[in-house]
Every structure is written in structure tokens, then in C-alpha cells.
Amino acid sequence: MNSDYNDVFNLEGPLARALPGYSYRPEQAAMAKAVGAALARLEPLIVEAGTGTGKTFAYLVPALLSGRSVIISTGTRTLQDQLFRRDVPLLARALGLPMKIALLKGRGNYLCRHRLELATQQGTLLAGEGGAARTLARISRWAATTKAGDLSELTDLPEQSPVWPQITSTRENCLGSECPQFSNCHVFEARRNAQAADIVVVNHHLLLADLALKDEGFGDLLPGAEAVILDEAHQVPDIAAQFFGQVWSVRQVQLLMRDITAEILAAGVRDASIAEAVITVDIRLEELRRAVPGGQGRHEWVSLPDAFLDVLPELETAISHIATQLEGLGAGAGTANCARRSATLANALAALREMSDDTGLRWVEANPSGLLLQYTPFEIAERLREYVESRPCAWVFTSATLAIGEDFSHFAARIGLPEARTVRIDSPFDYRDQARIFLPPHMPQPQAPAFAGKFIDACAPLLEASGGRAFLLYTSYRGLAEGVRALQLRFPNPPFPVLVQGEAPREALLNRFRELGNAVLLATGSFWEGVDVKGEALSIVAIDKLPFASPDDPLLKARLEGIRRRGGNPFFDYQLPQAVLALKQGVGRLIRDFDDFGVIVIGDPRVKTKAYGRVFLEALPPSPVIADSAVGAQFLTERLAKLRPALSRASQVT
Ligand code: SF4
Structure with missing residues (x-):
């Protein structure tokens, strides 16, 4: 060889x-x-x-x-x-x-036999969680036959199911060699x-x-x-x-409280003071959640109200108190493990509260599954x-x-x-032949109110020529919502199916896009990468703005601060190259095979008007750049006609 x-x-x-x-x-x-x-x-x-x-x-x-x-x-x-x-x-x-x-x-992907047993014993606690008991019964039947215990075998169990954390382990709650199921454990x-x-x-x-x-x-x-x-x-x-940072989640504490209830039930302990302590922790968690302003999103620690910061020491005390109570029980491996977890979570919260802001950034993320308190180091x-x-x-x-x-x-x-x-x-594809890059002229600045409408206007001749077959990729949810409205205005009765991110799960939406063959998909975020649609079903990838990350994101702030501290230039050392790589990812959705063809649209005028625009243009595939939508429309018409001569002849007759 x-x-x-x-x-x-x-x-x-x-x-x-x-x-x-x-x-x-x-x-x-x-x-x-x-x-x-x-x-x-x-x-x-x-x-x-x-x-x-x-x-x-x-x-x-x-x-x-x-x-x-x-x-x-x-x-x-x-x-x-x-x-x-x-x-x-x-x-x-x-x-x-x-x-x-x-x-x-x-380990969160494997069935934990011990926790399945606990959850089954504790069945009543799951009542009211939408068929959780029925789901548990189904999982128990599968558990008797599975070899690997990989939960992906249960194709109809969504990862967001409240049952999932009940039947999987974490490093903290795993009993390891003390577990009665250790010899049959899927994780090990x-x-x-x-x-x-x-x-x-x-x-x-x-x-x-x-x-x-x-x-x-x-x-x-x-x-x-x-x-x-x-x-x-x-x-x-x-x-x-x-x-490399620290994460402390409300969900972890909720799971711990649930496990404590299950373990003392399984151990036959009747201690009202522990039940009261669990209720106290739940109340503090609720106070914490209510103190976060403005619903979902990321918040810097320094911007959080006193109401939030004041609950933290009370919560820490309540969790430590449970640790002490459980330690004194001596009721077996399960409760001993819960005592250790309580102490660890209380200590981790104390450490986070006292952490120095010199080496990293503390921030809080509120999302549908709860609250995350995080510390991200400036340097990794x-x-x-x-x-x-x-x-x-x-x-x-x-x-x-x-x-x-x-x-x-x-x-x-x-x-x-x-x-x-x-x-x-280099890519083996012939981008000079297979693609065109359309930079629409006379576009307003990206923050202008008219931008979303002008972007759709710029794409419209291409969409008409290709009969759909497009990804319209937006850099923000707000931009996406404006784009959906603008498309409706321009095409009140669209001659192609329109799909919008959020209407269905990502994979289902992509499968639908492939099946339809002529759909227009409007999306943001995760659709910029890892999406592979081959063939003429995707003939246009239109990107509204240059994908600079949001300057309000605490994570980005942490990174920029790290660069500043070592004397670098945050824009040129981080924001610009990251945006260029993100644009390459988005553009890369178009040509996935040797027979693919299409037009890339970049609506953001800054690629031409700003000095840094050159860096974006140089990173794009070596396809001819055009400034006239008619040229792009003709390119698409010709390629589609070549691909399906019979269809083309039929449309010319009508
Ligand atoms: S060893 Fe840990 S992961 Fe395995 S069954 Fe026991 S508790 Fe679950």
C-alpha cells in the first residue's frame, strides 16, 4: 500500500x-x-x-x-x-x-436500569405528566429486550419527554459499583x-x-x-x-428533589421534615425563576436584579440543609448518593456566587426547560x-x-x-459553471425598515424563474419573521409551497422540502449548517445579512473581552472571521453534488460598501458575480430546462 x-x-x-x-x-x-x-x-x-x-x-x-x-x-x-x-x-x-x-x-443516551426501577416504583409521582406512566410501561417492555440500552432505539420517545431524565443517569446520581444493577448496566x-x-x-x-x-x-x-x-x-x-466553564441548572435541582422523594419512598423512610425541606427548595426555585426579567434569553450576571441575587444564598442554605438531613438517615446507597449530590449542588452554587469576574463571565440563560446559571472563561x-x-x-x-x-x-x-x-x-465542484453569486444593487442598509421587503423583491425574479426551490436564510428570528411577512406581501398566492422554520421539527421540515421538490424554506440558526439537499430541489440559497453574531450575547461578550485583555482586536480577530466562516457554511448548502447548480444571493450591501466586505467575497466559491437578477433568472431557467427538456417543452406550449 x-x-x-x-x-x-x-x-x-x-x-x-x-x-x-x-x-x-x-x-x-x-x-x-x-x-x-x-x-x-x-x-x-x-x-x-x-x-x-x-x-x-x-x-x-x-x-x-x-x-x-x-x-x-x-x-x-x-x-x-x-x-x-x-x-x-x-x-x-x-x-x-x-x-x-x-x-x-x-450516559444520558443509555437506559439506567436502576432509575427505571425507581421511576416505576414512584409511578404516582409522575401522574399528571401527560401519559408518563404509560410511557414508562412501554419503556419497561423495551428494557427487557434491548441489548445496548441505547434510547435512540425508542424512536417515538422525544428527548424533551419528562420521562427521559427519570430513566437515564448523570455522573452525580449514578451509584456505580454500589448499584444493584451494576453488572447489567448499559452505561458501563x-x-x-x-x-x-x-x-x-x-x-x-x-x-x-x-x-x-x-x-x-x-x-x-x-x-x-x-x-x-x-x-x-x-x-x-x-x-x-x-x-471548560461551570453550569448550574435549576433542572438538576428539580431532578434531585424528585430523586430524594423516590429514594426515601423506596427505602421506606417516613420523615416529614425532609418532605418540608424539599418543598422549601421548590419555593426558592420558583422565586428564582420569577426574578429573571423578560422571559427567555441570556442575561449578564451584573444586569440581574437584587431579587434574583438575594434568593441565591437562601436557596444554597435550603439545599445544604437537605444534605445534612439525608446524611443523618443512614438509609442506604440511594439516599447517601442524594446527600452527596445535594452537598455538591449547594457548593457549586456558592462557588458560582463568589466567582471572580476577572477570568470569565457569569450569565444566566432562561429557556423552556428551565434556568441555567453559567460561568464562561474568557480563554479556552x-x-x-x-x-x-x-x-x-x-x-x-x-x-x-x-x-x-x-x-x-x-x-x-x-x-x-x-x-x-x-x-x-479545494472542492472538486466546478463552481464557475455550477453557480452564480448575485449581489443585488441598491439594497438599503441591513437595519433599515425597508430591508426585508427589498430583499424579497431582489429574490423574486429568481424565485419566479426557478418556480421556488430555495432556502431563504436569515441571521435572526426577527429577520425571519419580517421575511415571512415580506414574502406574503410579494406573493399573496405563492406559485410554490412555503415552509417556515418552527412549523415542524427540523428533520421533518427538511424531509418535506425534499419531497415537495419546489418549496421555499425560510429559516435561521441551525439551518445554516449540516443541511444536505442534493438536486434541483435547492437551486437558490439567499442570505439576508452578513452573519455577525449578536453583540448582546453574553457568550460573545466573554470571548471579545478575552481578546481585548490580550491586546487583540475583537472585530478583526473574532467577529469578522467568525462571520466569514458562518457565511461559508450557509453558502455551502447550495452545491452538494457534481450535477447541482444554482444562485447564491447575498442581500447585505456591506459586502460591497465596507472595506471588510472584500474578506467575505474572497471566501466565497469562485463563481461569477452578477448584479442583475435577470442574468440569474436566465441561468436558472436554462439549467432547469436542460435538466428536464420534456417539462420545459410542455411549459413553452401552455
Ligand atoms: S450503575 Fe449507574 S447508570 Fe448503571 S444502572 Fe446503576 S445507577 Fe444506573
Whole structure:
């Protein structure tokens, strides 16, 4: 086998024999070569692989052939499942390499037999939570037959179900070797399998929780790995910031109170004072929630009212009091564990209250599942670097969006590896032929009231030419709402189906978009990345504004403050490169295959009027830039006509 992997990737190789419709891509072989070299030398590597490179196989082939024990970390659990169930076994077979592959998720994804038992005993407490008892009965039937205990097998159990935390464990509530179910425990079995495997597939949350020693967790697995490959690595710095900080959640306390009630019931303890103490904690939690101004959102600690800050010490005292009461009970492992958890939560709250604001930012997030009190450090790069350097293995970071042009310095600095070797692999797609970039002339400034309407007006000729087939991507929920209204005004009876984010869950909405084939989807947030719609169903990606993150977000403030403190320029060192990478992600939704075509629209006039606009334009695919919507409309009409001559002839007759 050559170290350039041509024997594997060429048209006479094992991949061509195993994969129907396989095509040779020199870019894929080039990336495999770079990854193989990093694995051989046990060095860090950062690789940007343009869309269409086939980066999954480009890192899997050298990983499998290296004979090393490799951890592969993905951005989402869906990708994790796909790698474990499809890609890795397929390649291992094609390469004739029998190997042990394991899937490891966070413990919150596995059934906890002990807690299922507790929840079943405590059934009455769940009454009034919308069929929870029926759900529990169904889970018990599944629990009797499942091998892995992976809750994704229960496809109709939503993650938001109130039952979920009742039947899964956390590091705090797990009884470990003292658990009566320890020998049958799915969490520990998954970890044992992972330790014995050649290739372990994890996700970034699990990996970073482990690095930050926040369990979840497989702290005992990572030291044995010789290589860690992080796909969708652009997400890593933000996820790391979560784990390197502190989080204290109201939900954790509520779960603890519920567990205390269940454990004392199971232990046959009749102690009215504990029940009263639980009620006191619940009252304080309610006071805390009511003291947060303005419903949902993120609030800086310093902006919180006294009413909020005053409840915190009372809450801390109430939780500590329960810890003392439970310690005195001596009623078994379950109540002892609840006593430890109470003490830990009270101490964590005290630590958060007293934390210095010199090294990080404290903030509160109110969301539908409760309140989170958080501390985010200004700097995570140094800590990531320490972790990487403390483990002498090959670290490979890869994604389609890591560089600004040829420059990786922004991402490399964020992960603390400014000297890491970097490689950029161009997309094999022919963007000059396959796409056009339309920058509408005469657009108002993005904050102007007329902006949303003008943006739809600019897109309208294209939408008419393509008969829909578009993503309209907005940078904010407010922009999205204005966009929906503007589209209704411009197309009171739209000649295409209109889908709006929030009408259905993300995956359901995307499936509907694919099935319809000519829909227009208006969305924001998560639709900017990880969405793959091939073919003419997606022929326009229109982006309203340059995706600068909201300056009011406390998390962003923490990062900018960190940059300021080390003498950097927050705009040029962080906000601009982040926005460029986000734009690349959004634009990357359009061309997903060699036959795809379409028009990218960027409505924000600042790409032309501001000096920094050049940085955005240079980061876009090398497609012709047009300023006339008629040219874009003609491009779409011609391509669609070529694709379906019969349909085109029919429409010309009518
Ligand atoms: S060992 Fe922990 S995770 Fe496993 S069944 Fe017991 S409590 Fe649940």
C-alpha cells in the first residue's frame, strides 16, 4: 500500500469495487495522504476539505489502515450513528480489515436500569405528566429486550419527554459499583466495549466533557487512543467553552428533589421534615425563576436584579440543609448518593456566587426547560492546548469551514494550536459553471425598515424563474419573521409551497422540502449548517445579512473581552472571521453534488460598501458575480430546462 493511498482510491481499488457509482476524486486521495502522514507522525493537523471532497472516507481510510486505535468524534449524534452503522463497517469490509468498532454516547443516551426501577416504583409521582406512566410501561417492555440500552432505539420517545431524565443517569446520581444493577448496566457495558475497540465513534460533547474531566464519560478510554479525529471541527471551540466553564441548572435541582422523594419512598423512610425541606427548595426555585426579567434569553450576571441575587444564598442554605438531613438517615446507597449530590449542588452554587469576574463571565440563560446559571472563561485556547499536548497522539481537526482564504490562524488560535500543520483541500465542484453569486444593487442598509421587503423583491425574479426551490436564510428570528411577512406581501398566492422554520421539527421540515421538490424554506440558526439537499430541489440559497453574531450575547461578550485583555482586536480577530466562516457554511448548502447548480444571493450591501466586505467575497466559491437578477433568472431557467427538456417543452406550449 502506498502512503498516497492511490491503491485504495483509484478506479481499480477496493473502494471502486465495493461502492456502486464510485468516482475517483484526487482531492480525496490528497486529504487521505495528509491525514495518513499526521497519523504516522502522531502530529496535530488541521484540514479544511471543500464540499464534495468526500472527507469522511478521506480520514477513515488512513485511520483504518494505520492499525492504530482511533477515536472519531462527530458534531452530532446523527452523524455518529451514520459513521458507526454505515461508513466504518462498509470501509472495513471493503479494505478487508476485520476490526472492532464501538459507538459511545454520553450516559444520558443509555437506559439506567436502576432509575427505571425507581421511576416505576414512584409511578404516582409522575401522574399528571401527560401519559408518563404509560410511557414508562412501554419503556419497561423495551428494557427487557434491548441489548445496548441505547434510547435512540425508542424512536417515538422525544428527548424533551419528562420521562427521559427519570430513566437515564448523570455522573452525580449514578451509584456505580454500589448499584444493584451494576453488572447489567448499559452505561458501563458501552464503556467496556469502547475500551476494547480499535475504532470508537463519539461526539464532541462527550469528547470535550471527558477532556474537561466532566465525566459523561470515558476518562479511562482516551489515554489509550493513538489518534483523535474531529469531524465538523469548526464547532469544537464553542463546545469546549461550555465544558471548560461551570453550569448550574435549576433542572438538576428539580431532578434531585424528585430523586430524594423516590429514594426515601423506596427505602421506606417516613420523615416529614425532609418532605418540608424539599418543598422549601421548590419555593426558592420558583422565586428564582420569577426574578429573571423578560422571559427567555441570556442575561449578564451584573444586569440581574437584587431579587434574583438575594434568593441565591437562601436557596444554597435550603439545599445544604437537605444534605445534612439525608446524611443523618443512614438509609442506604440511594439516599447517601442524594446527600452527596445535594452537598455538591449547594457548593457549586456558592462557588458560582463568589466567582471572580476577572477570568470569565457569569450569565444566566432562561429557556423552556428551565434556568441555567453559567460561568464562561474568557480563554479556552490555552486549556485545549494543554489537553492536546498532554496526550501524545495524532489530533486531526477537519471541516469544510476552517480557513479564511488560505489563512487558518483564526481557528488554530481558538483551539490553542497556532503552529499545527494545516492543509486546505479545494472542492472538486466546478463552481464557475455550477453557480452564480448575485449581489443585488441598491439594497438599503441591513437595519433599515425597508430591508426585508427589498430583499424579497431582489429574490423574486429568481424565485419566479426557478418556480421556488430555495432556502431563504436569515441571521435572526426577527429577520425571519419580517421575511415571512415580506414574502406574503410579494406573493399573496405563492406559485410554490412555503415552509417556515418552527412549523415542524427540523428533520421533518427538511424531509418535506425534499419531497415537495419546489418549496421555499425560510429559516435561521441551525439551518445554516449540516443541511444536505442534493438536486434541483435547492437551486437558490439567499442570505439576508452578513452573519455577525449578536453583540448582546453574553457568550460573545466573554470571548471579545478575552481578546481585548490580550491586546487583540475583537472585530478583526473574532467577529469578522467568525462571520466569514458562518457565511461559508450557509453558502455551502447550495452545491452538494457534481450535477447541482444554482444562485447564491447575498442581500447585505456591506459586502460591497465596507472595506471588510472584500474578506467575505474572497471566501466565497469562485463563481461569477452578477448584479442583475435577470442574468440569474436566465441561468436558472436554462439549467432547469436542460435538466428536464420534456417539462420545459410542455411549459413553452401552455
Ligand atoms: S450503575 Fe449507574 S447508570 Fe448503571 S444502572 Fe446503576 S445507577 Fe444506573
